[in-house]
Amino acid sequence: xxxxxxxxxxxxxxxxxxxxxxxxxxxxxxxxxxxxxxxxxxxxxxxxxxxxxxxxxxxxxxxxxxxxxxxxxxxxxxxxxxxxxxxxxxxxxxxxxxxxxxxxxxxxxxxxxxxxxxxxxxxxxxxxxxxxxxxxxxxxxxxxxxxxxxxxxxxxxxxxxxxxxxxxxxxxxxxxxxxxxxxxxxxxxxxxxxxxxxxxxxxxxxxxxxxxxxxxxxxxxxxxxxxxxxxxxxxxxxxxxxxxxxxxxxxxxxxxxxxxxxxxxxxxxxxxxxxxxxxxxxxxxxxxxxxxxxxxxxxxxxxxxxxxxxxxxxxxxxxxxxxxxxxxxxxxxxxxx
Numbered sequence: 001x002x003x004x005x006x007x008x009x010x011x012x013x014x015x016x017x018x019x020x021x022x023x024x025x026x027x028x029x030x031x032x033x034x035x036x037x038x039x040x041x042x043x044x045x046x047x048x049x050x051x052x053x054x055x056x057x058x059x060x061x062x063x064x065x066x067x068x069x070x071x072x073x074x075x076x077x078x079x080x081x082x083x084x085x086x087x088x089x090x091x092x093x094x095x096x097x098x099x100x101x102x103x104x105x106x107x108x109x110x111x112x113x114x115x116x117x118x119x120x121x122x123x124x125x126x127x128x129x130x131x132x133x134x135x136x137x138x139x140x141x142x143x144x145x146x147x148x149x150x151x152x153x154x155x156x157x158x159x160x161x162x163x164x165x166x167x168x169x170x171x172x173x174x175x176x177x178x179x180x181x182x183x184x185x186x187x188x189x190x191x192x193x194x195x196x197x198x199x200x201x202x203x204x205x206x207x208x209x210x211x212x213x214x215x216x217x218x219x220x221x222x223x224x225x226x227x228x229x230x231x232x233x234x235x236x237x238x239x240x241x242x243x244x245x246x247x248x249x250x251x252x253x254x255x256x257x258x259x260x261x262x263x264x265x266x267x268x269x270x271x272x273x274x275x276x277x278x279x280x281x282x283x284x285x286x287x288x289x290x291x292x293x294x295x296x297x298x299x300x301x302x303x304x305x306x307x308x309x310x311x312x313x314x315x316x317x318x319x320x321x322x323x324x325x326x327x328x329x330x331x332x333x334x335x336x337x
Contacts, residue, residue, distance in 0.1 A: 020065020049298020191218020
């Protein structure tokens with residue numbers, strides 16, 4: 001007898017999910033192609049999903065696959081992000097640089113923890129927003145949301161946060177390089193600033209190389225160090241989130257499987273066991289998975305739920321970005337060797 005899950009055998013379950021997954025993949029392809037002209041594929045995936053849902057209601061045949069893409073494909077994308085981590089990250093930066101980036105991540109998570117509720121935002125959403133600014137934009141928001149968010153508005157909050165932080169990151173890619181030049185920062189300091197403050201990996205890399213190749217190299221390394229902090233940050237956030245809940249004796253939570261996969265992928269890549277070609281191929285695949293999940297979330301969200309998101313979380317994202325800019329400038333101006 002075949003193994004049963006939820007009343008369906010695994011092969012039947014795959015066939016059941018395939019049409020919805022294929023639809024999300026098609027939307028993700030359209031979003032990726034559109035992003036070659038302008039904007040972020042993540043944002044376009046969300047917009048295309050929202051527009052399609054506004055004019056057409058997906059039939060029952062597609063809904064299980066859409067749900068799979070919104071949750072499981074997102075986790076797969078985060079796990080694949082681990083293949084971008086290598087030992088060269090730590091070899092290029094000195095101890096002070098690594099410490100400064102780690103401290104900045106901790107500062108932003110702490111500011112989000114305290115300031116978010118002061119603005120009337122739930123602590124869970126505050127942590128998702130803080131992680132998106134502190135670590136790696138959309139991927140971090142998705143990962144932390146998978147760990148801490150459990151309510152019915154989670155899809156809306158994650159989608160809106162990812163859309164907003166992607167737009168902020170796009171603006172940073174344009175605005176921060178002139179700031180580096182105005183501040184007179186050299187390649188090392190400028191790269192650490194750009195890689196340490198811009199949310200999305202692609203935007204940080206593009207901003208660095210728009211200054212010069214040396215700044216681009218350093219920005220890439222600094223940004224990948226922030227990506228490497230995703231797993232420990234998620235585990236810490238999960239623990240502190242549970243500490244602040246109703247449970248009187250919180251215990252250290254077991255990390256979700258996708259975070260374990262992220263760490264394993266990072267260790268394998270850092271050890272040199274992963275062929276370079278495979279490591280390079282996982283970067284666009286990870287991004288495509290995230291775009292697919294955004295398309296799936298867009299297909300499940302009514303416009304009225306987007307309006308209900310409000311301006312306060314966006315205000316929090318901007319506050320966190322300003323704090324990160326300030327702390328990073330202080331380090332590269334006075335503390336960087």
